[in-house]
Amino acid sequence: MPTEASKQAEAPAEERHASTVNVRMSATMRSELIEESARRHAVDIWLDQCLFVLNEKDFAEFEAALDRPPRPNDEPRALLKKKPLWER
Incomplete structure (x- = not known):
């Protein structure tokens, strides 16, 4: 049965390096990486949001437009009825 050392010797250099890096990485470093990744993701979500500052009249118009x-628009229906390019 192959030992762990012999398995490591047979593995490609990239895998050995990645394995060594993973083994050396402490729990603290991993938690820091996870925390930083979560922080970046939270900032991205925050930056993707839009803020509309409207007075009451404009907000009422905005809500009415949404409601x-x-x-009627026939263009989407016409487009869906057309035969796709790859079927022509």
């Missing part, structure tokens, strides 16, 4: 049904 209104869309105007």
Whole structure:
């Protein structure tokens, strides 16, 4: 049965290096990496948000526009009826 050392010797150099790096990495370093990744993700989410500063009248108009049904538009229907390029 192969020993761990012999398995390591047979592994490609990249795998051995990654394995060595993983073994040497302390729990503290891992938690710091996870924390930093979570922080970056939270900042990205925060930066992706939009802020609308509207007075009451403009906000009422904005809400009304959101609540209104869309105007009829035949272009999407016509596009869906067309045969796709790869089927022509």
